[in-house]
Amino acid sequence: MDVLTFEWAEDYSEIRCELEATGELIEGLHLRNLWDELGQLTKTQLDSSRPGKNVVGEFSAIGEAEESTDEVSGEILRRRVRYASDQKTVLQVDYFRSDGSLMVADRRDLDTKGTVGGRLVTLCGLDGYPVASWNQIWPLYLFWLDCVVADRESYMIVDSKSTANFMTRYRRDNVVTMHLVHNSHMASGAVPPHGELSQTRRYVFERLNSFDAVVFLTESQKRDVDLVFGNPPNACVIPNSRSLPGISKPELGHDPQLGVVLSSLTNRKRLDHSVSAIGRARTSGDLELKLSIYGQGPEKASLQKLITAQGLGESVELAGYSPSAREKFESASFTMLTSKLEGQGLVLIEAMSVGCIPIAYDVPYGPADIIDDGVDGFLVKAGEVSSMAEAIVELRTMEPSAIEKMRLQAVAKATTFNDAAVVDRWSAEMHAALDRKLRGILQGQKHQ
Known part of the structure; x- marks a missing residue:
């Protein structure tokens, strides 16, 4: 490859x-x-x-x-x-x-x-x-792509939105092109499905039929695209996958006070909401809670200022980058996702795979395709810090047996995103894309 x-x-x-x-x-x-x-x-x-x-x-x-x-x-x-x-x-x-x-x-x-x-x-x-x-x-x-491919039968999977722009013009009988859409196609703040398209996505989304397949990470995003673009026949869904760790007792060993977030420290991730939710949950529920945020980014200084202003210096830490950050989910009770938008929310799957409960804003796209609210995690209304805090309190005060059951349900959900299952879906969609291309070539020859 x-x-x-x-x-x-x-x-x-x-x-x-x-x-x-x-x-x-x-x-x-x-x-x-x-x-x-x-x-x-x-x-x-x-x-x-x-x-x-x-x-x-x-x-x-x-x-x-x-x-x-x-x-x-x-x-x-x-x-x-x-x-x-x-x-x-x-x-x-x-x-x-x-x-x-x-x-x-x-x-x-x-x-x-x-x-x-x-x-x-x-x-x-x-x-x-x-x-x-x-x-x-x-x-x-x-021209270079033609040199790379020569006359070989090939698949090209395009996962860059900028590369996808010029790949709309690459149509060769011996090359199947598939565009993997990693993130939302909507402009920031736009309400799907009929809101404004992202300027960086517009060119491609007005030419979706230029690809033999367009792959979305979630059913909800494909559903919105179908509504606006008339059910494009080349659209399909293949989620991201993860090689999941094998833990014998994933429902055990979690610190009930600890939340862990893995995220870049950017405005789009709205980590100030995560910090504020911890503060509210501590106050409203009179609970001991801790939050460790792993990641780097331009919002570090403003987040530290917020932590200090809310008197959370002993409770919330900006832990920076750690190559072993994902392992922290194994001991954490919960994680939060407060982004403005997502492509899928792979970090939720990583947390759930070891029994760490996800609490996520219901944003486009991803969380609702992963979490069954109240069963294997919590979905809260996007942007509502108070609702996020309430979910933290609810989890913190649940009966231990109910929490263990939820952790096991989270692990079960994560297994549906394992590598083997997703590879099978890729295989099926690659064959389907080839079949569509061949049908198109034959139809074109009939009309010549």
Whole structure:
């Protein structure tokens, strides 16, 4: 399996080593990069590129006399960058092969030199002279994908919303394309299903039929998409999965006072609600409660200020990043999810798998697809800190036998998201996507 990336980096071999060291790049998984491999293409491959139609502008590399910055690695010139007068805004990037020949020239001030506007991307042959030019970067990406695939029958699973934009244009008879939608497609604060689309999702969602399959993580998100976009036949649901730990007694060993949250410290996660809910629960129920928040992010200072202001310094800790943070669920009684929106809420499954009770805002999308309220966790109205606090108090004051039963129910629910079950769903949907594609090809041939 190949993981394809399009972002420039000085040394992908170093990135590969780091991923191998952390166990993320395993045997059989290959990390490949556009800029690495463009420099290795043969003359035949380069000559197979198709120039754009009605291209505006003339090719010009950064001149030796022009003010620019050379990026050198191992005494080899990798890139030459020309900046605007502010020395920050990039106006042109020239990429070079290891032999010093010009590989790609990407000019971004085509309309008026010195000011961003108008783009000309030029692919050069082994001699450094142009073989194809386009007024967008996307055709270069698609050309490389053709080089990667060649004539092989392939599946491409696109899980980046930015990559999905240009993948709407990649239609090949031998390639099945599947777009995995990781998060909500709605604008922040929009009410589904008919609210405003996220600007970063709009282009793709107006072209969902450009993929052989569009994969959502939850039934609720697919349901909303069906309502707005007319039940697209290529839409399906495959949740995220987790390799679940085997714990003999997951209903035992939980500190009844302790809550653990794993989250980035960002505004979207609304961790101030989690902190305030603990404060309210302590006061209203006259209970001893503790909360440990694991994660990093820009909201750390404001959260610490809130903790201090509410007098929770002895009860709430910002524990920072920990590679073993997920193990903390094993001893915690509960976790909270207070996000504005989610793609699925995988952290809830991780907590439930070891008997840690989830208390989550009912936000789009995910929590309601995972939690049966009052059975294996609690769903509360989104944004209501008081309701979150009430759920914490309810859990804290439940009979021990009822809590143990809820923990076992949580574990049972988590097992439905195990790796084996989800792999089976991927297999089924990949076959279905191929069947849809083949039917479309045959229908197209009939109408020719």
